[in-house]
Amino acid sequence: MAIIETRRLTKTFGRIQAVRGIDLDIEKGEIFGLLGPNGAGKTTTIGMLCTIVRPTSGTALIDGHDVGREPGEVRRSVGIVFQDPTLDTVLTGRENLALHAMLYGVPSGLRRKRMDELLELVDLKDRADDITRTYSGGMRRRLELARGLLHRPAVLFLDEPTLGLDPQTRARTWEYIRRMARNEKTTVVLTTHYMEEAEQVCDRVGIIDHGRIIALDTPERLKQQLGGYMVVLRAKDPPLGTIRALPYVSEVKESDGTLEIAVKEAHLHLPDLLSKVPNVECVETRVPTLNDVFIKLTGRDIREQDPGEDLGGWVESVARYRQRGK
Amino acid sequence: MPDGRFGRELLGTYAVWWRELKVFQREKSRVVSSVASPLMWLFLFGGGVGSAISLGGGSYQSFIYPGVLVMAVLFSSVFFGLYIVWDRKLDVLKAVLVAPVSRVSIFFGKVLGGCTDVMIQAMLLSCFAALFPGVNLWMIPVALGILFITSIAMVSLGLAIGSMFESLEGFQVVSTFLVFPLFFLSGALYPVGDNLPGWLQVLVRLNPLTYSVDGVRGALLGLNSFPIIADIGAVALFGVLMILLGSWLFSRMK
Numbered sequence: 001m002a003i004i005e006t007r008r009l010t011k012t013f014g015r016i017q018a019v020r021g022i023d024l025d026i027e028k029g030e031i032f033g034l035l036g037p038n039g040a041g042k043t044t045t046i047g048m049l050c051t052i053v054r055p056t057s058g059t060a061l062i063d064g065h066d067v068g069r070e071p072g073e074v075r076r077s078v079g080i081v082f083q084d085p086t087l088d089t090v091l092t093g094r095e096n097l098a099l100h101a102m103l104y105g106v107p108s109g110l111r112r113k114r115m116d117e118l119l120e121l122v123d124l125k126d127r128a129d130d131i132t133r134t135y136s137g138g139m140r141r142r143l144e145l146a147r148g149l150l151h152r153p154a155v156l157f158l159d160e161p162t163l164g165l166d167p168q169t170r171a172r173t174w175e176y177i178r179r180m181a182r183n184e185k186t187t188v189v190l191t192t193h194y195m196e197e198a199e200q201v202c203d204r205v206g207i208i209d210h211g212r213i214i215a216l217d218t219p220e221r222l223k224q225q226l227g228g229y230m231v232v233l234r235a236k237d238p239p240l241g242t243i244r245a246l247p248y249v250s251e252v253k254e255s256d257g258t259l260e261i262a263v264k265e266a267h268l269h270l271p272d273l274l275s276k277v278p279n280v281e282c283v284e285t286r287v288p289t290l291n292d293v294f295i296k297l298t299g300r301d302i303r304e305q306d307p308g309e310d311l312g313g314w315v316e317s318v319a320r321y322r323q324r325g326k
Numbered sequence: 327m328p329d330g331r332f333g334r335e336l337l338g339t340y341a342v343w344w345r346e347l348k349v350f351q352r353e354k355s356r357v358v359s360s361v362a363s364p365l366m367w368l369f370l371f372g373g374g375v376g377s378a379i380s381l382g383g384g385s386y387q388s389f390i391y392p393g394v395l396v397m398a399v400l401f402s403s404v405f406f407g408l409y410i411v412w413d414r415k416l417d418v419l420k421a422v423l424v425a426p427v428s429r430v431s432i433f434f435g436k437v438l439g440g441c442t443d444v445m446i447q448a449m450l451l452s453c454f455a456a457l458f459p460g461v462n463l464w465m466i467p468v469a470l471g472i473l474f475i476t477s478i479a480m481v482s483l484g485l486a487i488g489s490m491f492e493s494l495e496g497f498q499v500v501s502t503f504l505v506f507p508l509f510f511l512s513g514a515l516y517p518v519g520d521n522l523p524g525w526l527q528v529l530v531r532l533n534p535l536t537y538s539v540d541g542v543r544g545a546l547l548g549l550n551s552f553p554i555i556a557d558i559g560a561v562a563l564f565g566v567l568m569i570l571l572g573s574w575l576f577s578r579m580k
Contacts, residue, residue, distance in 0.1 A: 052424060075426035086421040090349050102341035103425035105334040131352075147421075 001064075003028045003154055003187050004049065008058035011044050018044040020211035021058060026204075028154075031181050031188045033202035035195065035290065037300065041211040042191040043083070046157050049189070050078045063154040076104065079148030079186075083159040085140050089133040093124055093143050096132060097150060104151035118146035121183060122176055138169035142176055149184055156181075158190040162197065170194070174201050195290040199223075205290065209298050219290055226250055226288045226296060227264035231273065233283040234258050242276055249273075251296045262288060262296070338427030339435040346439025350446075360447050364398040368454070381517060384547070388458040392542040393514025395451055395473060396535060399444055400512075403477045404505050406440035407484015407572075411491045414579075429577040433485065436576075437569070440481035441474065448473045455546070465545040472545065472558060476538040479565035482572035489572075489579040512539045518551055534564035 004026040011019040019041040026032045034042045047053030049060055051071040059066060065073040088096055094115060101111045119125045122142035132140060141161065148156050161177060162170040178201055181188045192198050198205055199219035207215040207222075215222055227250045238259055244252050248269045251262035263269055266285050274280055295301055350356070368387060372394075376386035413419045422432060448470060455461045487500055511526075512535035522530065530536050541557030544550025550557065 050424065072426050075424065080421075080424055082417070082420060084417055084420075086417045088345065088418050089416070090352055091345065095345075095348060099341055099345050100421070100425065102337050102344070103422060103427055105337060105426070 002026055003063055004061070004189065006049075006058065006060040009045070009048060009055055009060050010057045011041075011048060011053060012056045017211055019048070022208075022211075022213055024206065024213065024216075026155075026187060026189060028187055029181075029185055030203045031178070031190070031201055033198040033205040034189065034191045034208055035193075035198055035205050035294070036191075036208035037298075040208045042208055043159060045208070046159055046189065046191060049155075050080050050157055051075055076151065077154045079151065079153035079156040081141075081144045081148045081156070081158045081161060083163060085137075085144065087132045087135075087140050087143060087147075090131065092129050092131055093119070093135070094128040096143060097147055100147050101150050106151050114150055114152075118149060121180060122146045136169075137165055138173060141165065141169075141173055145173075145176060145180060149180060149186060152184070153186060155187045155189060158188065160191055160193065162192065162194060170197065177201060195294065199290045207294060207297060214297050215293065222290065222293045223288045226262040226292055229263050229266035229285045230288045230292055231261045231263050231266055231270065231283065231285050232258065233261070233274075233277065234281040235277050236279040236281070238277050243273070246273065246276065251292070253295055260292070262292065334426070335428055335431040338425065338431040339438070341427075342422065342432050342435025343438040343442070346436065347442060350439075350443050357443075357447065357450075360398065360402050361450050363401075364394045364451055365454070367394045367397065384460040385458070388460045388547065389517075389543075389549070390515055391455070391458045391461060392469065392546050393512065393539050395448060395469065396476060396512060396539045396542055397509050397514050398451055399448055399473050399477050399538075400480055400509060400535060401505060402444045402447055403440060403480030404484040404487075404500070406443060407436075407481045407486070408488045408491070408497060408500060410436065410485060410488040411494055411496070415494070429579075430573050433573045433576040436485055437478060437481050437572070440484070441477045444477040444481070445470070445474055448477075461546045462548070468545040468554075469542045472538060472541045472561060475558070475561050475565050476535070479534070479561065479568040482565070482568035486568065486572040486575045489575040508533060508535050512536050514539050517549075534561060537561050537564075 002025040004024065006022050006024045008021040008023065009019060010017075010021050022045060034045065036042050044053055048055045048067060049062060051067050051074050055068060059068070061067075062074045063077045065077060067074050088099065091099065097115045097118065098111065101114065106114060116125075119128050122145060124139060124143055124146070127135065127139065132143065135143065145158075145161070148158075158177065162173050165173060174197055177188065177190070180186065190202075202219060204216070204218050205222065206213045227248070234257055236257070238254070240252065240254065243249055243259070243261060246269075248264045249261055250264065253260045261273070263273065270285070274283065291301065368391065372387040372390050379386055381389040410419065423429070452466050452470065455463055455466060487496075487504075511529050511533045513530060518527075518530050518536060518540070520527075537552065537557040537560035540550050540552055541554050541561065544554045544557065
């Protein structure tokens with residue numbers, strides 16, 4: 001049985017349809033990525049799955065508990081790491097963990113052991129008794145990951161876990177996420193803008209746009225849909241129509257004289273392709289990325305969106321939920 | 327180890343309380359300043375006015391000592407409650423609010439945390455009681471009891487108001503139009519007998535803090551206008567109302 005099961009999960013805010021009937025089955029132990037541009041409905045979807053946002057219609061079961069009818073059970077079964085940092089910066093790392101262990105009802109005999117295990121796992125043992133105000137951004141994120149896992153949740157939700165971190169710290173944070181998912185055997189559901197990072201860490205991804213899941217598969221299979229390779233070339237006045245009509249070309253994107261062409265079996269067809277394009281200035285081939293998949297599906301580049309716009313997402317969702325009264 | 331739903335809620339309340347104690351331990355400067363200000367009222371203000379007048383057959387400083395205790399409790403309690411606006415701004419509360427603990431339990435943890443802070447200050451201030459002639463030192467525990475109920479009521483009121491505010495700009499408004507009037511109209515600095523003009527008399531009697539001041543003054547100096555038991559009843563009733571209001575607003579808070 002799937003650990004997360006949603007059927008026609010829908011959320012509307014007034015006239016805005018944020019999430020339009022999502023059917024999703026996430027298996028136990030998976031690292032699942034929910035990818036999409038801002039306003040696509042990622043944060044709202046996660047919000048509904050951890051009972052912060054009340055669904056307008058449809059159902060969602062987490063580990064067999066209905067988010068609408070058993071919110072208490074669901075909250076106990078999930079861990080959440082918000083997009084914006086929520087550590088208590090007056091407390092030490094260990095005290096932050098202790099506070100949450102109590103709030104989540106971790107039995108007192110287990111608390112110390114769990115805290116030590118997780119501090120070890122995120123390499124914060126040496127700094128555990130320092131006030132978290134003195135932590136770097138990466139350390140704070142790691143402590144939040146540890147905090148989210150204290151009560152051994154069946155599912156850990158991560159909303160943009162690497163937003164606002166520098167590239168090196170981002171890479172390390174993903175490493176920790178993978179390590180924790182493996183050690184704790186936890187199902188991880190995450191959202192991210194960073195497509196390259198998502199395809200390295202996720203077992204499966206769902207691409208969400210305008211509140212609907214438009215693709216759902218392993219990163220490899222999604223990329224295979226595009227064909228084998230991306231041929232990137234620069235040329236003066238390229239004959240776009242001719243290129244699109246070629247049988248081995250599945251997708252063409254042009255921007256400022258640079259063409260990105262998805263080509264099946266590029267090693268066979270590259271000579272033929274080049275013979276069709278006069279005045280080639282330069283050419284290179286690369287493996288397609290999830291971002292190429294996204295462009296093919298939506299006609300847009302996920303990176304064209306400003307990640308800053310989404311920052312208030314959680315706050316808004318919480319606000320809307322509370323307005324409805326619980 | 328508590329078991330079942332009630333046990334979990336109790337542990338949640340304890341967790342929030344424990345957090346507040348940690349914060350209090352780390353911000354010792356807050357304690358110093360919260361004790362310093364009442365002492366200034368007692369010695370700088372009370373000393374000056376007391377040189378010109380005396381009240382109730384004793385010194386003016388002794389007369390306002392109970393009032394200043396209540397004032398200290400009032401200010402610290404309300405501002406502790408209002409402080410959740412800041413907690414929310416810093417997202418400290420967000421992670422707490424998604425935990426599987428009811429809002430009411432979290433509210434009680436906050437109230438207990440605030441009362442602990444405030445009562446530590448009140449105890450520090452009660453150490454100065456011996457300096458004021460006429461104060462019955464044996465009655466300090468009774469006075470502290472009344473101050474404790476007052477503190478519960480005022481922290482709840484602060485939390486109630488804090489739950490409604492989105493920004494810190496409201497602080498000044500609350501301070502000017504709520505906290506100071508409550509203080510001035512409580513009889514902390516003057517007797518509330520028939521000497522008062524009628525309109526002031528009405529406002530003073532409507533103010534729940536009047537009964538708090540009267541009770542503490544009755545306990546320490548024997549100068550009460552109402553029976554002490556009635557004072558305690560009035561403050562306790564106000565406390566219950568504030569807990570109901572506070573926990574309701576806190577539960578609805580965004």
